[in-house]
Amino acid sequence: MKFDHFARRKLKSHVVTVLAGLTVVAVLYPLIDIIYTAFVHGGAVLFQLMFLTSRNPTPCSAISCATVGIAPDIEGTVAMVGIAALISVPIGVLAAIFASEYRTRGIGRVVSFTADVLSGVPSILMGAFIYGYLVLVNPSLIETAYTGGVALAAIMIPIVTRTTEEALRTVPNSTREAAIALGISKWKMTLRIVLTSALPGVVTGVLLGVMRAAGEAAPLIVTVGFSNLPINSVSTLNGPAGSLPVLIYLFAQSPYSNWLSLAWGAVLFLLIAVLIVNVLSRYMIHRLSAKMAGAG
Amino acid sequence: MSQRRVARWPDQVFFVIVILVAFLVIALAFAIVAILLYNSQQSFRVFGWAFLWSTTWDPNKQIYGALPFVVGTLLTSTIALLIALPLSLGSAIFITTVAPRWLRAPLGTAIELLAAIPSVIYGFWGIWVVHVYMDTTVDPALQKYLGWTGAFSGTYTGFGVLTASIILAVMIVPTISAISRDTLAAVPAAQKEAALSLGATNWEMTRVAMIPYSRLGIVGGIILGLGRAIGETMAVLMVIGSSDRLPTSLLGNGSTISTLIASELLSNNGPLQISAILECGLVLLLISLSVNVVARLLVWRITKSAGGAVA
Numbered sequence: 001m002k003f004d005h006f007a008r009r010k011l012k013s014h015v016v017t018v019l020a021g022l023t024v025v026a027v028l029y030p031l032i033d034i035i036y037t038a039f040v041h042g043g044a045v046l047f048q049l050m051f052l053t054s055r056n057p058t059p060c061s062a063i064s065c066a067t068v069g070i071a072p073d074i075e076g077t078v079a080m081v082g083i084a085a086l087i088s089v090p091i092g093v094l095a096a097i098f099a100s101e102y103r104t105r106g107i108g109r110v111v112s113f114t115a116d117v118l119s120g121v122p123s124i125l126m127g128a129f130i131y132g133y134l135v136l137v138n139p140s141l142i143e144t145a146y147t148g149g150v151a152l153a154a155i156m157i158p159i160v161t162r163t164t165e166e167a168l169r170t171v172p173n174s175t176r177e178a179a180i181a182l183g184i185s186k187w188k189m190t191l192r193i194v195l196t197s198a199l200p201g202v203v204t205g206v207l208l209g210v211m212r213a214a215g216e217a218a219p220l221i222v223t224v225g226f227s228n229l230p231i232n233s234v235s236t237l238n239g240p241a242g243s244l245p246v247l248i249y250l251f252a253q254s255p256y257s258n259w260l261s262l263a264w265g266a267v268l269f270l271l272i273a274v275l276i277v278n279v280l281s282r283y284m285i286h287r288l289s290a291k292m293a294g295a296g
Numbered sequence: 297m298s299q300r301r302v303a304r305w306p307d308q309v310f311f312v313i314v315i316l317v318a319f320l321v322i323a324l325a326f327a328i329v330a331i332l333l334y335n336s337q338q339s340f341r342v343f344g345w346a347f348l349w350s351t352t353w354d355p356n357k358q359i360y361g362a363l364p365f366v367v368g369t370l371l372t373s374t375i376a377l378l379i380a381l382p383l384s385l386g387s388a389i390f391i392t393t394v395a396p397r398w399l400r401a402p403l404g405t406a407i408e409l410l411a412a413i414p415s416v417i418y419g420f421w422g423i424w425v426v427h428v429y430m431d432t433t434v435d436p437a438l439q440k441y442l443g444w445t446g447a448f449s450g451t452y453t454g455f456g457v458l459t460a461s462i463i464l465a466v467m468i469v470p471t472i473s474a475i476s477r478d479t480l481a482a483v484p485a486a487q488k489e490a491a492l493s494l495g496a497t498n499w500e501m502t503r504v505a506m507i508p509y510s511r512l513g514i515v516g517g518i519i520l521g522l523g524r525a526i527g528e529t530m531a532v533l534m535v536i537g538s539s540d541r542l543p544t545s546l547l548g549n550g551s552t553i554s555t556l557i558a559s560e561l562l563s564n565n566g567p568l569q570i571s572a573i574l575e576c577g578l579v580l581l582l583i584s585l586s587v588n589v590v591a592r593l594l595v596w597r598i599t600k601s602a603g604g605a606v607a
Contacts, residue, residue, distance in 0.1 A: 009497050009500065010497055012497070012499060013497035013498045013499035013500065016389075016498075016499040016502075017390075017394050017498065017499070019386060020386045020387070020389045020390035020394060021390055021394065022386070023382065023383045023384075023385075023386025023387045023390065024386070024387045024390050024391070024403065024407075026383055027383050027384075027387045027407055027410070027466075027469050028403075028406055028407065030410065030421075030466045031406060031409060031410050031413075033421070033425060034413060034417065034418075034421045037424065037425055038417075041424075090317075091317055091320060091321065094313065094314050094318070095317050095318045095320070095321045097314050098314040098315055098318035099318065101314075102311070102314065102315070107315075107318065108318075110322065111318045111321055111322065113592065113596075114321055114322050114325050115321060116588075116592050117325065117585065117588050117589055117592060118321070118324065118325055120520070120523050120524075120527075120584060120585075120587075120588035120591075120592075121328065121527070121581065121584060121585070121588075122526070122527020122528070122529065122554055122580065122581075122584055123527070123529065124527065124529040124554040124557050124558055124577075125328065125332075125527065125554075125557075125577055125580060125581055125584075126328075127557075127561075128557050128561065128573075128574060128577040129327070129328045129331050129577075131561060131574075132331045132332060132334075132335040132574050132577075133327075133331050135335065135570060136331075136335070142562075143562070154324065157321060157324065158321070161321060185306060185307050186307045186310070187306055187307050187309075187310035187311075190310070211412070214414075215413075215414025215415070215416070215417075216414070216415075217414070217415065217416040217529075217530045218415070218529035218530050218533075218554065218558055221562070222557060222558060222561040222562060225562065245414055245416045245530070246416075248416045248417065248420055249416050249419065249530060249533075249534065252419065252420050252534060253423060263420070267417055267420050270414060270417065271413065271417055274412055274413065274414060275409060275412065275413075278409060278412040279405070279409070282405055282408075
């Protein structure tokens with residue numbers, strides 16, 4: 001009897017194990033399916049000549065139609081994410097320095113907590129916030145690439161702040177003490193020694209923030225709109241601009257076959273970029289923390 | 297012995313710059329609330345508190361009420377949570393207690409990669425893969441076997457509230473799973489060994505010694521996942537089949553606050569509509585802020601106490 005009871009408990013444990021294994025399969029299935037379908041439908045498009053360097057095509061549904069390329073959308077994404085990085089990286093890094101290096105003042109904790117909560121604010125609300133601000137201040141700036149860059153900056157600031165703060169924290173205190181003991185001033189120590197030691201971690205965090213911003217469509221459709229004109233001078237940033245995520249959204253259900261294949265190509269391109277950067281940065285973070293643990 | 301004094305003023309200047317920028321981050325949080333609040337005034341003057349429970353949203357007649365979108369937001373994120381919860385916990389338990397050590401990190405990374413995929417790509421996948429499957433298989437089956445409940449009535453197209461919820465579920469699994477995994481992995485070995493030494497099976501050890509120990513962290517992860525689902529825009533927008541009315545069936549069309557903002561903010565129906573949309577945005581902000589603050593406090597408390605807790 002005793003043995004039967006034990007066998008039943010063992011069986012139950014095995015059943016749960018199998019169920020838990022099945023949930024892992026169910027969770028990973030979408031990842032594999034997204035990558036698979038993107039390659040099946042977008043592979044032939046992405047790897048054709050000039051896809052990354054040509055203009056969007058005119059709509060067309062015949063088999064002979066050209067798919068051409070996504071150059072204006074790449075330019076738009078690069079321009080807006082670039083603006084966002086120019087604004088958010090200095091702000092995020094300095095705020096993180098405050099939160100990590102001046103922690104005794106107590107406000108440091110408030111800053112990290114605020115950044116944490118801000119990173120949970122839905123991205124569409126960052127767009128709505130910038131829109132609401134410009135409606136009051138200067139409506140003519142709505143639907144320009146500049147505005148899109150600012151909206152993306154609002155999304156990147158909390159990400160850069162948190163990742164930089166964490167990177168700064170991996171620098172052992174003995175490094176700071178050694179620097180202070182040699183008579184260096186605090187600001188020089190912070191910038192030249194602490195920030196430099198944490199630099200790989202900071203760069204990784206910025207890269208993750210950049211990829212997050214590059215994939216955002218929601219704040220852009222309420223602040224930038226869309227355009228398929230190329231971005232060839234600074235003045236074009238004063239008007240609507242294309243971007244990869246908005247292109248994917250707008251062309252997703254296009255009745256024109258060449259626009260739809262264009263969107264598939266863009267999906268695959270964005271997916272590959274995001275996955276590569278994420279895997280590489282995870283690897284970097286892993287190696288860094290291993291190194292730090294060894295040094296500490 | 298000569299001693300060179302280091303000038304103090306550069307330090308002070310640096311401190312001022314750094315603290316000003318830090319306050320800028322805090323100011324950003326307040327500015328978001330203030331701007332949405334300020335823009336809501338016009339709509340609030342016209343509709344008052346009834347805005348929150350009015351079900352009519354009609355840009356032609358300039359009558360606006362938020363309820364269809366609030367209901368859509370809560371409905372999609374609740375269903376998403378119900379679907380995501382067992383999947384996240386199951387995968388977290390598998391990774392921490394069952395999987396061989398060499399497999400743990402790769403599995404965890406793979407699940408976290410799901411969180412890196414842009415929302416618009418989920419929407420695209422939703423349109424071309426999930427929608428087709430829903431339309432041909434899931435929706436008809438639900439209507440046939442569960443139609444009597446009333447939740448799956450009406451015509452179906454494969455788009456709608458349920459499709460949106462399923463995609464949301466896929467998107468929030470990594471959040472819940474990662475935090476559950478971290479807290480389960482933080483359970484002290486002594487705790488687990490105690491259960492095993494009493495003759496517990498693997499599952500009994502998980503249930504008795506690990507889940508109660510990490511319960512707070514798991515709850516924090518669930519709330520963070522909920523917060524993500526509440527604000528998600530593009531994936532939902534692309535498959536929910538927008539409608540300005542209260543959803544009548546899980547297979548029918550709906551809208552959430554974020555899809556409303558995305559689809560109507562640039563539609564130029566006058567300042568009252570803009571004001572009403574931004575008031576909806578304010579409601580969304582308050583919901584997601586409260587959810588996030590609760591979750592962060594929970595997760596913070598745990599990470600803080602994890603170092604000190606000794607079994």
